Amino acid sequence: MPDTADLECRAISKSFDDFQAVKEVSFDVPPGTFFSILGPSGCGKTTLLRMIAGFQAPSGGDLLIKGKSMLNVPPNKRPVSMVFQHLALFPMMSIGANVGFGLRQRGVNKVDIKKQVERVLERVGLGGVADRPVDSLSGGQKQRVAIARCMVLEPDVLLLDEPLGALDLKLREHMKIELKKLQSEFNTTFVYITHDQSEALVMSDQIAVMNHGVFEQVGTARDLYYHPSTAFVAGFVGEANKYQAKVQVAGAGSLQLLTRDGVALQGVDAGEGLKEGDMTQVFVRPEAVRLSRRQEDVGNLGNTGNGTVESVLFNGANSQLILRDSATGSEMSVALPQTSEFRDLSKGDPIFFGWEPDQTRCYRQAAG
Amino acid sequence: MPDTADLECRAISKSFDDFQAVKEVSFDVPPGTFFSILGPSGCGKTTLLRMIAGFQAPSGGDLLIKGKSMLNVPPNKRPVSMVFQHLALFPMMSIGANVGFGLRQRGVNKVDIKKQVERVLERVGLGGVADRPVDSLSGGQKQRVAIARCMVLEPDVLLLDEPLGALDLKLREHMKIELKKLQSEFNTTFVYITHDQSEALVMSDQIAVMNHGVFEQVGTARDLYYHPSTAFVAGFVGEANKYQAKVQVAGAGSLQLLTRDGVALQGVDAGEGLKEGDMTQVFVRPEAVRLSRRQEDVGNLGNTGNGTVESVLFNGANSQLILRDSATGSEMSVALPQTSEFRDLSKGDPIFFGWEPDQTRCYRQAAG
Amino acid sequence: MITGIPQSSGFKWTYRAYVTLFFFYLALPLITVCVFAFNDSVFPSLPWDGFTWDWFFGTEAPRLGVFHERPILRSIGTSAFVAVWVSGLAVLVGTCNAFLFVRHDFAGKDFLYILMLLPLIIPGIILGISILVFSSSIANTLEEATGLWFDGLRPGLILVILGQFSFITTFATLVISARLQKFDTSLEEAALNLGATKWGAIRQVTLPFLLPAMIAAAVVAVLMSFENFNTTLMLVGSDAPLTVTMFDRLKQGSTPVLNAVSLLLIVVSAILGLASLLSRR
């Protein structure tokens, strides 16, 4: 990246009394990137975002925007804008007054404000609504006004704190795609936080997975999904079947394992340098598992087994099968292929399954 | 069904002033069934459920539980219990007192109440919390208490009004499976209403799709998904690409169509008796569409085309491709197969696609 | 309606009759007072001697109407003067208090909050007396020490205003706090984020949001000030507000002119009440 980053955090931290909400997090966001921070509730996402916006002072570290430290810049002087979780549109002002608010603070003259407001509203597909009250809009339209209100100021970075959280299911699906489109249209750097992995995966150029105040991994959606570098990321991003196993033989990248239930597995080291005797956590994605009614179809895969159908969670294209492994008695979830082959499976049917060793990612299990 | 149905509605209706919220709906729910009513907001689901519970008097029709008419039975005397959308746990009582409320009303003695409350709490996996205040529970646990409070009364029918609506994403996924389990454990008839199709599909034995106060279709999840009998059901349950087309040739069940954009398609009549010249709405599911980089792979399918990749919505196993059809310039969404074949597709890449005529369901388009 | 709970129609009708009766009970004394404002008699009571407008427009001595009663007109003016001051001060201080209690955490907050609520339950007479005793002793001390006069600390309008202010502020604080609590602080942060200064954010976003509550508090304050008797009685000097004047009249020689004043007050209060209700939307 030849450009200076739009946003750069250097070992930034935040403590509340004894509790460290954000722990020496460093990252930078190149210009024009859609950067998401994904993590479970309470992991420190909002705290981090509020430090960037200037609503909270870091306890340590530095924060630069376009290469300039922001530590002593008050929130109303920072070149960042923020879209709040509940949007925070001003209910006592018209839509136009909301969008023009920032320009008024800058002392832009009325005529220019009117022009610019109309222009940005048109860009978000809401031309001509400037005089209407905020409440006359639907949820998705409000969303767009909130973005317009920030974009009219041409911020270097736009911060978004779970802006889709309050919307209903169908609208959320729709806005995911729309947000991404707006970002590429405005070509502004977005820093987006969410606890919903599908939002992060679908929209982002880069995703940081956050847990307990630290970034566990930063990468593209595919990186995180196919090459999670920690057990937490493997479990949090996408679904997975989980086992605990002990390393029996550790070869070059490939491992032979024995699960607690006494089943032998083959897997790969997810970069942890596992050695013989290490306890590991093993992750296998539901869609990595092949199903068959005949043993020979799956016999050539590195890991195989047989079991009975426990239940079929029919959900159209995303249907899943829960099967009970005959060897261990434990449940396993498998994505049902979109072919009609398995449509007539029902509870109690015998089934064979298997998956490749390289779909079996192993992480060191913390002692105890 | 040899048994009498647990719940039976006969042409039940409800009008508010001029407005008919529920229009002569008839159905019956056999004992032990998980019966869902799925429909968009405002279609009359809650009104129907409240009539069953006795909180609203039907304007017409009859309502029977275990074969007995309930029309003149007040709500506190009906053998049904209800789990409310926001649960309606009594905040002024402990968990145990909540669960024991119904038994107390029946005049059961204290010792028995204590025993039964403890038993039912254990069955929902919450043994030993009886003395704690309601607010000390998490969302999912509250859910279970609400169910326990009803189940302790051993109702003939349990009514649930979007009980998962208030929970967050991950928890909702989890509770879907848990609710289904609880139902089969208690073996009670559940009538469940929701506007979230995935909830209905995953949990239900039978689903009624409701729209504008009428049931459009009643059937299993697979019936609805693979054989939607109306255009509304086809569009509401699962995702679909939609076209408008005119019937050119109507053969035995198979149709030749011409879309508005002038593309020829082959499809099947969804049972509407379409004739030449009829305008139709055509539905194609994203996972019915095959993709390939080479034309010959899809050439033998009944409907084919080519286009360019517009964007890849990466979402792990549920990734989608948005492509732009070269012939029409319109967008189409296609489920990305779980193989690694298409992982490196990116915007602007040329692509071929096709799908079978029997995946192309056609419905009559209302005139105008 | 909790439509879901079926009740017997007998019960429903009894319930409705009870509620109707209740409102009749509420309206009864006011209606009576209003009706007797038109009694053509020098005494505001039965028998009914016919209809007259004299108690509003009469110009001759025993039948002097409100609009020609200088002392009553003057005391209405005094009441209005007091009410404006009280409601202005109460809303001002109430707004500060609301910000203090809703936005800040500090040692002793709970204690201060209880103290703030106390004027609600201190009997008005005690409030008046304690302020009277206290201000008199201050005045006595100051006067002895300096030889000057401190009339402001003696019964009079200033003390009346302070006395009413001392408990009406609690109401104002509660009304305004309730609204401020509903205020989403992210609105203020959004304003800062869009470049507003701290005061700018409060002025452009928070205060407009609070305005309906401030108006409601002001209206309530005006009404309470106008009708206050107990506290005022102890603190009044030579300028008597309306209630005190009316009390004196009631003792000294009342004519239906009191009913006429009351009727006017009822009309004005009703209008104010409706206005505050509308502004709450």
Place this chain on the structure above:
Amino acid sequence: MASDKSRLGLILLMAPLAIWLMTLIVLPHVGMFLVSLQEKVGIRQYETSLANYAVFFNEPLYWNTFARTAYMSITATVLTLLIGFPVAYYIAKLTRGRTKTTLFLMCLIPFWVSELVRTFGWMILLRETGVLSSFLQYIGVLAGPVEFLYNDAAIMTGLVYTSMLFMVVPLVTTLDSLDDSLIEAGYDLGGSSFSILREIVIPHAMPGIVSGCIVVFMLSLGNYLTPILLGGKDSLWFTGLIYDQFITRFNWELGSAFGFLLLGLSSLIVFLALKLSGQSLGKTMGR
């Protein structure tokens, strides 16, 4: 954000509150207490002693009057609650939209005029030759005029009337916040109207009930006009005694002591009521 700056802001914000409470509530009460400790021993001669308090406890007349006032006020409070609760429930739970607003507004009607005028109205109604007596004679219920004024029942009527607003408003507010679905859930689980009232509605409304009762009790206790104007020859009221000490006896010292006792004893009653109902002042009143 600079903590020095926000500390200054906090102090500035606290100043009005502090000045208000200090100069108009706390210090005056301290002052009144000090005055109450002054015993008059001669013309313009005073000594510090508890003599004024001794007068209260040694003269049965005074503490009897206090007890009577407290007893009547408690009765008025209970009556107000009993009369007002069904109305509040009706407004909060059985009406919607415009009707609700209208009925709620109508509760404020007595508040449109001063207590003086309301009491004046009751006098016109209740006196021997008043509207009520005449009406009852007219419809034949009474043979001759009957005096409804100048007795404890008249005081009670006036007190309940004056207090109603302060009971109904907090009740409506708390009942409003009771989710209808809780009541429905109660019925759904087999509850009767009575058990739901007892187990769900009343526990939920408790903060409103307590705050309404406290305000009504204190207002009744501190009322001056109603007992004076509607009461009869036996209707002593403690505030009347205080007023007399100040105004007709010029005895500020004893009056202050009485005032302080009224405050202290009534606070004690409120404190006990709060303890009994398990509520706290801040929780119930501060909403």
Place this chain on the structure above:
Amino acid sequence: DTLRLLTWGGYAPEDVVAKFEAETGHTVEVTKSNNEEMVAKLRATNGGGFDLAQPSQDRIAGAQAEFGIYKPLDMSKIDTSLFIPSMLEATKGNTMVDGEVYGVPHVWGTSGLVVNTAMAGQVQDYMDLCDPSVAGKVSYRLKRPTLIGFAFSMGMDPFAAYADADAYQAILDKVEAQLIDCKSNVKTYWGGGDEIKNLLRSGEVTASMAWDTGGWQLNDDNADITFVAPKAGALGWIDTFAMPARGRADDAAYAWINFVMQPEIAAMITTAAGNFTASQGGDAGVDDALKAKYQASFPQEAIDNIKWYPAVPAGLEALEGATLDRINAAK
């Protein structure tokens, strides 16, 4: 200047005020009150807030000794020729503290009985109010004039005992017993002039102890109701002019005194208040009807029998107060 006048109802009628304002250019603010409240108010203001007050002559010396709320009058500013000399001298004597004069007379009148002669003609003395024949139809104030009236009626002389607290207490004790005994006869204790007039006029009360003016006013409405001078003697009072210690508009105050004591003005006040004034010749302009009522109520022997209030020594009120409280509380 603005003259802030603290006075009784009727003593500053609108027309008089208007005339005064027109003649002198001062404006007048009238506050209506009664004796106790006047003293209480002036005590609270430490003698401020008003420029001229009109307490009864017996309420000056004691209050002045205790609270110092008045200032001495500058007799040179008062036109003494306007006053009936005997009343002026008596009042000056009664309101003298440390050799300074604090009050001059204005209006005088009596308290006695107001009776509906058609229904309770037998009531001739204070004690008759306790007669069973008027049970439930009686009203009087629970104030010191009642104590004193009953004391006279019971054959004692409370004024003579003023200087001797113990003797006075003994009288009070007897009166207390009597009034407690009499309580069942009482409909209600009246508080203000309006209240008693309403009670009598409506027939709810037939016999009462009240001011003479009230009786005469009611007489206009109902010829049966009139003022009766009690056998034991009506109680005579003189309301004065006194200057609050910290009044500001002294000149306006003196101007007011000299203005209202003019005979024709005094007549206007008599018409409004119903009582005669200490103005020399002031009764000349008074309506004949009022004079006739006065004469009917007060034959010469009744006038001679009027018991004029002497100044109340400081401290007596405490004794009376306790007595009144006990009567009030008794069942």
